[in-house]
Amino acid sequence: DAMVIQNPRYQVTQFGKPVTLSCSQTLNHNVMYWYQQKSSQAPKLLFHYYDKDFNNEADTPDNFQSRRPNTSFCFLDIRSPGLGDAAMYLCATSREVSIQETQYFGPGTRLLVL
Amino acid sequence: KQEVTQIPAALSVPEGENLVLNCSFTDSAIYNLQWFRQDPGKGLTSLLLIQSSQREQTSGRLNASLDKSSGRSTLYIAASQPGDSATYLCAVGGSNYKLTFGKGTLLTVNP
Numbered sequence: 001d002a003m004v005i006q007n008p009r010y011q012v013t014q015f016g017k018p019v020t021l022s023c024s025q026t027l028n029h030n031v032m033y034w035y036q037q038k039s040s041q042a043p044k045l046l047f048h049y050y051d052k053d054f055n056n057e058a059d060t061p062d063n064f065q066s067r068r069p070n071t072s073f074c075f076l077d078i079r080s081p082g083l084g085d086a087a088m089y090l091c092a093t094s095r096e097v098s099i100q101e102t103q104y105f106g107p108g109t110r111l112l113v114l
Numbered sequence: 115k116q117e118v119t120q121i122p123a124a125l126s127v128p129e130g131e132n133l134v135l136n137c138s139f140t141d142s143a144i145y146n147l148q149w150f151r152q153d154p155g156k157g158l159t160s161l162l163l164i165q166s167s168q169r170e171q172t173s174g175r176l177n178a179s180l181d182k183s184s185g186r187s188t189l190y191i192a193a194s195q196p197g198d199s200a201t202y203l204c205a206v207g208g209s210n211y212k213l214t215f216g217k218g219t220l221l222t223v224n225p
Contacts, residue, residue: 042217108157
């Protein structure tokens with residue numbers, strides 16, 4: 001009965017080799033978020049989609065892109081991963097873009113860059 | 115810019131002890147505050163959500179309090195168990211709908 005699913009759970013890529021992380025949800029929520037969490041650090045919001053509207057955080061590097069082909073799926077593309085991009089990537093969903101709404105998190109994908 | 119601090123960074127207690135985790139935030143104009151649990155290598159699980167108009171929320175052995183004016187929240191865990199071992203993160207919700215997280219407190223409950 002998983003509600004927010006992330007694949008793969010672990011991803012190893014090479015320096016500069018494009019990589020895509022996947023998130024899917026069974027909650028039919030309008031909003032999907034991507035966070036980056038480095039070791040022992042707070043999760044940092046990269047961007048979010050409200051339906052098909054993409055909202056980028058001002059300090060998210062251009063190296064990070066996202067796609068949301070439908071309500072259920074959202075992808076995080078890292079065009080040219082650097083060593084500093086090694087982190088846990090967390091996907092979350094909420095019903096609406098409202099601070100009253102709880103965000104539901106997936107299990108995360110741990111990215112290792114060699 | 116909102117900043118969230120959690121103290122201590124790590125805490126180790128014997129099983130059965132009651133404990134308190136602390137969270138402080140710099141901007142008191144918040145909409146709500148959430149406490150999350152994160153197991154090693156896993157995602158976040160929401161434990162308690164306190165709206166800005168509320169003073170506390172309880173769920174089982176967990177009780178979270180909120181004092182907006184002083185910019186503080188505490189998470190009280192009663193009769194701790196080894197299964198409570200995890201990182202506990204505090205996140206503050208502001209008017210821009212975004213969550214600002216603290217770095218978390220790593221809790222270890224020893225049998």
